[in-house]
Amino acid sequence: MELMSLIGNLAACLTTVSFLPQAVKTIKSKDTRQLSLPMYALFVAGVALWIIYGLWVNSTPIIVGNVVTFILAGTILMVKLKSTFNAKRR
Secondary structure, three states: OHHHHHHHHHHHHHHOOOOOHHHHHHHHOOOOOOOOOOHHHHHHHHHHHHHHHHHOOOOOHHHHHHHHHHHHHHHHHHHHHHHHHHHHOO
């Protein structure tokens, strides 16, 4: 594996895994009061665009890293949306 590919894979792994603790905490606690809805909405949209870009340039690290990040951040976003809409109904 060439050096740049190794760096790309490591970068994808680190940035993706960084969302795991927040996703686990959010799913367990269902507490999203401290999370910014606009930030997560924009972030998930940006990650979706990175996936499209990765497919376009055929870059496995970009595709895999962003698909996993999309799932983790998307889960956090869904919990935040559910919490926000439930709070407004009360």
